[in-house]
Structure formats: C-alpha cells, structure tokens
Amino acid sequence: MVLSLSLLNVFAIAAGAAVVKLTPDQRLTPQPPSVAVRDLVRAPASAAIPVADLGSGRPPNPSTLAGRLSALIGGPRAKVSAVVIDVETGRPLFDWHADRPATPASTTKVVTSVAALASVGPAHRITTQVVRGAGGGIVLVGGGDPTLTALPTRPDASHPPYASLQDLARQTATALKASGVGRVRVDYDTSAYKGPPIAAGWKPNYLPDGEVAPVSALAVDEGRVAPSDPSKKARVSDPAGAAAKQFARLLSKHGVSAKAGRRIVAQEGAVRLGAVQSPPMSALVEHLLTESDNDVAEAVARQVAMKLGRPATFADAAHTVQQVLARLGVAGGVSINDGSGLSTRNRISPIALARIVSVAAGEERPELRSVVTGMPIAGFSGTLSPPRYAVAASRAGAGMVRAKTGTLAGVSTLAGLAYDADGRLLAFAFMAGDGKGPVDPGKLDQLAAAIAACGCG
Structure with missing residues (x-):
C-alpha cells in the first residue's frame, strides 16, 4: 500500500x-x-x-x-x-x-x-518456514503469523496477500521430491512463543466464544474451525497441532505422503525447505x-x-x-x-x-x-x-x-x-x-x- x-x-x-x-x-x-x-x-x-x-x-x-x-x-x-x-x-x-x-x-x-x-518498523514481516528435521522428518516452524492462511488467494481482497500455507506446501514438496523423498512426518515448532496461551484478566468465555484463539507461534487462519465462513467464530483448541495436520494434507496433495507428528524444537541451522512471509507490519497494523x-x-x-x-x-x-x-x-x-x-x-x-x-x-x-x-x-x-x-x-x-x-x-x-x-x-x-x-x-x-x-x- x-x-x-x-x-x-x-x-x-x-x-x-x-x-x-x-x-x-x-x-x-x-x-x-x-x-x-x-x-x-x-x-x-x-x-x-x-x-x-x-x-x-x-x-x-x-x-x-x-x-x-x-x-x-x-x-x-x-x-x-x-x-x-x-x-x-x-x-x-x-x-x-x-x-x-x-x-x-x-x-x-x-x-x-x-x-x-x-x-x-513498518517493513517488518513475520516468517513461517519448513526445515529438515531428525530421522528424515521435517519441521513446520511458526514465527508468530496468525494471518497465515490455507484459503486460496483472492485477487479482490482488501489486504495485501497473506502468507499461503498452500504455497509453503508446494515449495516444500518440490524440495523434498528433488532430493528423492516421497514420505515424511511433519513435526512442528512453536518455541518462538513462551508462557501461557491466555493472558491475565481474560474472561473464561473468550476462547469458547471465539473472541481469540489460544495464542501460539503457529496458527493457520487464526485457528478458526471454519475460516471460509466469517459468521462462524469457533476456534480449535490446539492451533499449532491443527496447522501441522493441514500442512500434512497439503503436502500429500502435492505428491509427498505426509502425516502430522509431534511438537519439537527445530535444530539450529537446519536446512530450509520453504518459507513464506506475512504482509508488512504496516499492513498488519x-x-x-x-x-x-x-x-x-x-x-x-x-x-x-x-x-x-x-x-x-x-x-x-x-x-x-x-x-x-x-x-x-x-x-x-x-x-x-x-x-x-x-x-x-x-x-x-x-x-x-x-x-x-x-x-x-x-x-x-x-x-x-x-x-x-x-x-x-x-x-x-x-x-x-x-x-x-x-x-x-x-x-x-x-x-x-x-x-x-x-x-x-x-x-x-x-x-x-x-x-x-x-x-x-x-x-x-x-x-x-x-x-x-x-x-x-x-x-x-x-x-x-x-x-x-x-x-x-
């Protein structure tokens, strides 16, 4: 903009x-x-x-x-x-x-x-990436971008393009197939965030009413159960686990058999297989x-x-x-x-x-x-x-x-x-x-x- x-x-x-x-x-x-x-x-x-x-x-x-x-x-x-x-x-x-x-x-x-x-700064973007993990697995690493989306890109959207989970799956599948890998386990890393997922002073109804999702470094479509229907506010209880499952399904659609794994911390310096970025901070604000x-x-x-x-x-x-x-x-x-x-x-x-x-x-x-x-x-x-x-x-x-x-x-x-x-x-x-x-x-x-x-x- x-x-x-x-x-x-x-x-x-x-x-x-x-x-x-x-x-x-x-x-x-x-x-x-x-x-x-x-x-x-x-x-x-x-x-x-x-x-x-x-x-x-x-x-x-x-x-x-x-x-x-x-x-x-x-x-x-x-x-x-x-x-x-x-x-x-x-x-x-x-x-x-x-x-x-x-x-x-x-x-x-x-x-x-x-x-x-x-x-x-206004130009800062939040990165979500996939890196190689131990034992032949891969790790979906959250950077804290709740606008990461699994929905198709809309050319008429009123906002800059959100980071696409589908694009990340495509990048990752291409890299895996190029190295001869056709089956993986998708572990996930939420270590960018620490502490409890709810704040002091939040009322008990906020999460069940869908006012906000449990705060996590990894979430897709803000953890919404039905992101394509704005009238439905319900959220998943585990945004990171749900994101890993969605990513595994998308990898499978791109020709790499995948299943969701467990929460881990990615190894420092692990090889990157794909990455997407949020809109700039100015647009997020x-x-x-x-x-x-x-x-x-x-x-x-x-x-x-x-x-x-x-x-x-x-x-x-x-x-x-x-x-x-x-x-x-x-x-x-x-x-x-x-x-x-x-x-x-x-x-x-x-x-x-x-x-x-x-x-x-x-x-x-x-x-x-x-x-x-x-x-x-x-x-x-x-x-x-x-x-x-x-x-x-x-x-x-x-x-x-x-x-x-x-x-x-x-x-x-x-x-x-x-x-x-x-x-x-x-x-x-x-x-x-x-x-x-x-x-x-x-x-x-x-x-x-x-x-x-x-x-x-």
Missing part, C-alpha cells in the same frame, strides 16, 4: 490559549454548533483526515469547546473521562478526569501498534486496527518482545511495549497485560491514549503513520461502519473522525483524531463505564462529532 503525505501548512497557535479543566461540580453552558453538518456521504473514505496534515485553522477556544463537550458528558455522576489535544502543539484543550486510569478495552491496540511500528483483530494484536505485541530480546510472553510483550513507549516519551498512564485489550486488568488514562495518538499523527514519526490510516473512519469503515455516525446526533463526525473503538462488558472507549470545523487536527480519548453496568457508545460518538462540528477558533 502506497501512502502519500500532504504538504504541511503550520500556523502559530493563538497566544494565551489554555486548557479548560472541569471538576465534577462544574458545567458550562452549551453553545450550538457554528457550522452545518457536512454532506460527506459521497466523499471517498480515503479523503478523510489527510495523512500528516495538521490542518490550517486556529485551535479551538478551550472554553467554547469545553461548553459543548461537558454538556454531552452529563455532569458529575457520569462515568466518563475525556481529553482533547491539539496535535500540532501537544497542548490539552479539554480535560475531564483525563489522568484517571480506566479500562481501555480495544483502544489498547493503538498502544500495541505504535510500539510495534516504532520498534520492528492497519488490519488489526480497522477490524479490531485480537489475534493479530497479540502477535504484533510479541514481535516487540522478540525485537528487544525478551521472551515472547504476555508479560514480556507488555513490558517491552511500555519500554518503547518510554522511548517515545508517552509511557505515563499506561499499564497493560496483553496486546489486544481483552484483559480487564489493563488500565490506561485518556491523556495517555490521546498523547499516543498525537505522536502517531505528528510530523516527527512517519514510521507510525499506519496507526492513523488503520483507524476506522466514522460512518465508513471497520468498527465505525454504519449504523454508527448515521444518526443525527453524531452525523457531523462522519468522514471527519478516525478512531479506534473499545468494548468490554460495561466499558466503552473511543480514541483517535478529528478535524474541527475550522480545519484543525485534534486528538481525543473518551472512556466510559466501570464494568458494572450498561454503557452507550453513542455518547462517545456524539463527543467526537461535537469536536468535528466545533468552529471554535
């Missing part, structure tokens, strides 16, 4: 602008939007939020912005925390309990994605953010641990993600236990999320741009597809907001970017709920839309 960067027109911030910080007992009088709702239904999704364009308008007046957002939040009893930041200056413009840690749910994926792009893919998020987090020389465990992945954030100067307010946000033990403050988004959108870190391009576009794509942003109360945000959603029982979050009505690029994070009762994500959409509708400069 080729990304073009817009030229930047940077204007000085109005002197003396300061954040308006509201306490729970304060509430400002709301003001009506200064511009009409834009008709963006016909606009191409790619036109929303030009990459690296900080906007040409003045930043909004903090008092005016606060009046509109505080009215929507609803007073001191509302279980909402929020922040809005001017991307160009990094200055907070609105703060409602912005430093209060909250359960981030899938907005954790923004944190994971920034750390991965900043450490392994775009996918995991747009579709909120838990399996890819966990894989991406482990790539950070491996890059920094730590074991690829949940704990080490979380630790190294925070190490990378510290290097970027945005680690404060972040405490995580996984890469996907499924863990109910994760805690991130709104100000931390907004600062991370702001770094990804700024001029100085172009390698992070896939975080921006991967976030769903309000009313158009991914987890922000209709009916979200189709109702009147949030329609002003359609096409003008890019954001990552987060949802767990009793929790809803939204973090991303929006252009206001004056053309200024703002980063925001809204976090609602305490896990103990129902939450309306529509309120967060309305807050984001209020930013887009604000001609408050």
Whole structure:
C-alpha cells in the first residue's frame, strides 16, 4: 500500500490559549454548533483526515469547546473521562478526569501498534518456514503469523496477500521430491512463543466464544474451525497441532505422503525447505486496527518482545511495549497485560491514549503513520461502519473522525483524531463505564462529532 503525505501548512497557535479543566461540580453552558453538518456521504473514505496534515485553522477556544463537550458528558455522576489535544502543539484543550486510569478495552491496540511500528518498523514481516528435521522428518516452524492462511488467494481482497500455507506446501514438496523423498512426518515448532496461551484478566468465555484463539507461534487462519465462513467464530483448541495436520494434507496433495507428528524444537541451522512471509507490519497494523483483530494484536505485541530480546510472553510483550513507549516519551498512564485489550486488568488514562495518538499523527514519526490510516473512519469503515455516525446526533463526525473503538462488558472507549470545523487536527480519548453496568457508545460518538462540528477558533 502506497501512502502519500500532504504538504504541511503550520500556523502559530493563538497566544494565551489554555486548557479548560472541569471538576465534577462544574458545567458550562452549551453553545450550538457554528457550522452545518457536512454532506460527506459521497466523499471517498480515503479523503478523510489527510495523512500528516495538521490542518490550517486556529485551535479551538478551550472554553467554547469545553461548553459543548461537558454538556454531552452529563455532569458529575457520569462515568466518563475525556481529553482533547491539539496535535500540532501537544497542548490539552479539554480535560475531564483525563489522568484517571480506566479500562481501555480495544483502544489498547493503538498502544500495541505504535510500539510495534516504532520498534520492528513498518517493513517488518513475520516468517513461517519448513526445515529438515531428525530421522528424515521435517519441521513446520511458526514465527508468530496468525494471518497465515490455507484459503486460496483472492485477487479482490482488501489486504495485501497473506502468507499461503498452500504455497509453503508446494515449495516444500518440490524440495523434498528433488532430493528423492516421497514420505515424511511433519513435526512442528512453536518455541518462538513462551508462557501461557491466555493472558491475565481474560474472561473464561473468550476462547469458547471465539473472541481469540489460544495464542501460539503457529496458527493457520487464526485457528478458526471454519475460516471460509466469517459468521462462524469457533476456534480449535490446539492451533499449532491443527496447522501441522493441514500442512500434512497439503503436502500429500502435492505428491509427498505426509502425516502430522509431534511438537519439537527445530535444530539450529537446519536446512530450509520453504518459507513464506506475512504482509508488512504496516499492513498488519492497519488490519488489526480497522477490524479490531485480537489475534493479530497479540502477535504484533510479541514481535516487540522478540525485537528487544525478551521472551515472547504476555508479560514480556507488555513490558517491552511500555519500554518503547518510554522511548517515545508517552509511557505515563499506561499499564497493560496483553496486546489486544481483552484483559480487564489493563488500565490506561485518556491523556495517555490521546498523547499516543498525537505522536502517531505528528510530523516527527512517519514510521507510525499506519496507526492513523488503520483507524476506522466514522460512518465508513471497520468498527465505525454504519449504523454508527448515521444518526443525527453524531452525523457531523462522519468522514471527519478516525478512531479506534473499545468494548468490554460495561466499558466503552473511543480514541483517535478529528478535524474541527475550522480545519484543525485534534486528538481525543473518551472512556466510559466501570464494568458494572450498561454503557452507550453513542455518547462517545456524539463527543467526537461535537469536536468535528466545533468552529471554535
């Protein structure tokens, strides 16, 4: 995927602008939007939020912005925390309990994605390979690519080609037949990952409900039982063993009789018989953010641990993600236990999320741009597809907001970017709920839309 960067027109911030910080007992009088709702239904999704364009308008007046957002939040009893930041200056413009840690749910994926792009880089690919094993066998070695697929390549797919298990079988069969081998045992190696396959804070229903597969360095089609049917979420209990069986069947179709063997560790320096690679990290990040893919998020987090020389465990992945954030100067307010946000033990403050988004959108870190391009576009794509942003109360945000959603029982979050009505690029994070009762994500959409509708400069 080729990304073009817009030229930047940077204007000085109005002197003396300061954040308006509201306490729970304060509430400002709301003001009506200064511009009409834009008709963006016909606009191409790619036109929303030009990459690296900080906007040409003045930043909004903090008092005016606060009046509109505080009215929507609803007073001191509302279980909402929020922040809005001017991307160009990094200055907070609105703060409602912005430093209060909250359960981030899938907005954790923004944190994971920034750390991965900043450490392994946007061009990094994950390799799955086959090597010779002992006693005439072969070893299928997982590198941690959950997008490895046994499905046929689709020329109309919306993503770069995934690594193909069929292609790997073809390469391996060709190499084996060339050396006179017609029958093999397929052992498999998952040693790239260490530790338990589930994270602290994951609920017992996540695996049986198909929210995520047991995390493994070797999996095909994310361990789905029926990968060709998106409506079926069930996963296999042993993704690596299932992958070895699938690979053995494909080898047999390519003329080499094969059966699945056991889990082993391949010998160092073993002769390679075939290899396939994932899409680049930039594409993996775009996918995991747009579709909120838990399996890819966990894989991406482990790539950070491996890059920094730590074991690829949940704990080490979380630790190294925070190490990378510290290097970027945005680690404060972040405490995580996984890469996907499924863990109910994760805690991130709104100000931390907004600062991370702001770094990804700024001029100085172009390698992070896939975080921006991967976030769903309000009313158009991914987890922000209709009916979200189709109702009147949030329609002003359609096409003008890019954001990552987060949802767990009793929790809803939204973090991303929006252009206001004056053309200024703002980063925001809204976090609602305490896990103990129902939450309306529509309120967060309305807050984001209020930013887009604000001609408050």
